[in-house]
Amino acid sequence: DIQMTQSPSSLSASVGDRVTITCRASQTISTYLNWYQQRPGKAPEVLIYGVSSLKGGVPSRFSGSGSGTHFTLTISSLQPEDFATYYCQQSYSTPDSFGQGTKLEIK
Amino acid sequence: EVQLVESGGGLVQPGGSLRLSCAASGFTVSTYYMSWVRQAPGKGLEWVSVLYSDGAGGNTYYADSVKGRFSISRDNSNNTLYLQMNSLRAEDTAVYSCARWVGASVYWYFDVWGRGTLVTVSS
Numbered sequence: 122d123i124q125m126t127q128s129p130s131s132l133s134a135s136v137g138d139r140v141t142i143t144c145r146a147s148q149t150i151s152t153y154l155n156w157y158q159q160r161p162g163k164a165p166e167v168l169i170y171g172v173s174s175l176k177g178g179v180p181s182r183f184s185g186s187g188s189g190t191h192f193t194l195t196i197s198s199l200q201p202e203d204f205a206t207y208y209c210q211q212s213y214s215t216p217d218s219f220g221q222g223t224k225l226e227i228k
Numbered sequence: 229e230v231q232l233v234e235s236g237g238g239l240v241q242p243g244g245s246l247r248l249s250c251a252a253s254g255f256t257v258s259t260y261y262m263s264w265v266r267q268a269p270g271k272g273l274e275w276v277s278v279l280y281s282d283g284a285g286g287n288t289y290y291a292d293s294v295k296g297r298f299s300i301s302r303d304n305s306n307n308t309l310y311l312q313m314n315s316l317r318a319e320d321t322a323v324y325s326c327a328r329w330v331g332a333s334v335y336w337y338f339d340v341w342g343r344g345t346l347v348t349v350s351s
Contacts, residue, residue, distance in 0.1 A: 122292070155337040157273075164325060164341035165273065171335035208273055212336040215278065215289045217263075217329075222272040 127220035133228040138199045142223045144192045144209035153213035156194045160205045230254035232326050237345030250309040250326030258282045258304045261329035264311045266322035316349045
């Protein structure tokens with residue numbers, strides 16, 4: 122099974138900051154990498170699929186990059202509604218494993 | 229409106245069984261890949277199981293942690309997905325959510341999620 126590892130596990134930042142979250146796969150997953158946002162008490166929502174394709178309605182301040190085993194999610198200018206937990210997920214092979222999550226908190 | 233609503237969670241003793249339901253509306257469950265994902269209290273997301281669409285053969289797959297104990301199925305007449313959980317352990321305690329798995333070109337992701345139902349395994 123493919124293991125996904127995110128870093129950092131938590132991150133404090135301010136509105137307007139640029140932040141980057143990293144996700145590493147234990148073996149190559151090509152570009153089969155998704156990012157989800159989960160706000161407290163809510164279901165996860167997909168932000169990005171296929172490394173860099175923004176889901177419809179997702180603000181353009183979100184972007185993704187990478188390939189193989191190393192991937193990043195960048196938020197160019199944090200907004201108050203972006204403080205949440207973010208998960209990467211590989212869809213290269215079953216089981217479609219998730220990273221452990223990165224909690225983005227207000228500084 | 230496309231929606232998933234889970235039910236059937238509750239408190240169960242170790243070794244017990246529980247069946248979760250996921251009622252779908254706004255789309256036909258049998259034409260999509262459907263999954264269960266769980267989240268233990270204060271923890272991250274864990275993929276549990278997938279059931280392929282009828283058109284893709286209806287195959288099922290499970291996480292190693294639940295293989296042989298959990299069974300995913302659906303009732304097309306009720307447009308409902310199920311998760312039968314047997315031999316439950318304390319480490320199965322989590323909120324269980326169903327989710328729809330969709331493909332965009334060659335990429336797949338969960339596009340619709342339910343709110344989840346809490347399963348607590350404790351004596």
